[in-house]
Amino acid sequence: MTPLAFLLFSFFLVAFVPRSDACFASGICGGGCLPPPPPPCVPSQCGQGYGCGQYGCYRLRARVASSKTLKLSSKDLDGIESPEERRFDTPDARFLACCQARQLPDPCLNKCSFTAFTRQSLQNMYFRADSCPMQAAADMQFCAAQGRDHRECCTRNGVGSTLAGAKCLTFCNQIPGNVTQLDMSYLSCYDRFENMKGCFWHDLQRRMSREHRSRK
Numbered sequence: 098m099t100p101l102a103f104l105l106f107s108f109f110l111v112a113f114v115p116r117s118d119a120c121f122a123s124g125i126c127g128g129g130c131l132p133p134p135p136p137p138c139v140p141s142q143c144g145q146g147y148g149c150g151q152y153g154c155y156r157l158r159a160r161v162a163s164s165k166t167l168k169l170s171s172k173d174l175d176g177i178e179s180p181e182e183r184r185f186d187t188p189d190a191r192f193l194a195c196c197q198a199r200q201l202p203d204p205c206l207n208k209c210s211f212t213a214f215t216r217q218s219l220q221n222m223y224f225r226a227d228s229c230p231m232q233a234a235a236d237m238q239f240c241a242a243q244g245r246d247h248r249e250c251c252t253r254n255g256v257g258s259t260l261a262g263a264k265c266l267t268f269c270n271q272i273p274g275n276v277t278q279l280d281m282s283y284l285s286c287y288d289r290f291e292n293m294k295g296c297f298w299h300d301l302q303r304r305m306s307r308e309h310r311s312r313k
Contacts, residue, residue, distance in 0.1 A: 134230065134232050135152055135153055135230045135232070138150060138151075138152075138153050138154060142154065148200070150200035150201070150202065151200070152200075152201060152202050152205065152229075152230050152232065152233050153202045153230075154202055154203075155197075155200040155201060155202050155203075156197070156203060158197060158198075186305065186309070187305075188211060188298050188301040188302050188305065189209075189210040189211055189212070191243065191301060191305070192209050192210055192211060192214075192240050192241055192301075193206060193209045193210065195209070195239070195240035195243065195244075196209035196236065196237065196240050197209075199236045199239075199240065201229075201233055201236060201237075202229070202233075204227065204228040204229040205229035205230075205233045205236075205237070208222075208227075208229060208237060209237060209240060211241065211294060211297070211298045214237055214241055214294065216290060219231075219234055222234060238268075238271065239271050239273075241294060241297045241298075242269070242271035242297045243271075243297070243300075243301055244271050244272060244273055245271060245272065245300065246269070246270045246271070246272050247269040247270070247271070247293070247296040247297060247300060248266040248269045248270055250269070250296035250299065250300060251265070251266050251268075251269035251289075251292065251293055251296050252266060254289075254292045254293075254295060254296050255289065255292055256268075256269060256286070256289040256292050256293055256296075258289075259285035259286055259288060259289060260285040261282055261283050261284070261285045261286050264282065264283055264286065265283070265285070265286035265289055267283070267286075268286060268293055269293055269296060
């Protein structure tokens, strides 16, 4: 298995294997595993305007929609940023808003866009060339998909056309509570990472267009 293939396999393990798994908790398991999670956040180490989240200090917001329901819209985010910064009418902006709602630290937020959330960014996180912890990749995947089930689009987009077949569609379903125990038979799914992401973007763009038309 190439280093990148193992990296991507590790990423999807983060997204779908229960977090109580011993390998995830310790960062040690047979054949390699994810880096250990970041140390617990200490409130006194966070600057003014920051709070403690599961991945470290995150920027506090005036108010934000629930990250579990993900009913985020431009109206939900009024008052969070200045008018010049409030550009929540694009898929990337919704992606970022979700990451903020899930309390991701600043080093992770610059990857919360459909152009920046890439295999290379995941590789940098895995090898600690980036200060955003690898464990946050699961939240990014959830936010890219906006917590929705994209299996229908993924089927049309060829996600299931690998040696793993329909198993790969598992990664397109980001409805909260969806947990699947993975094994190495899923490895070929990672060749379809961009196909999955394309479905996430197109679905979000379509739903936003409907929202904008309904407000006219």
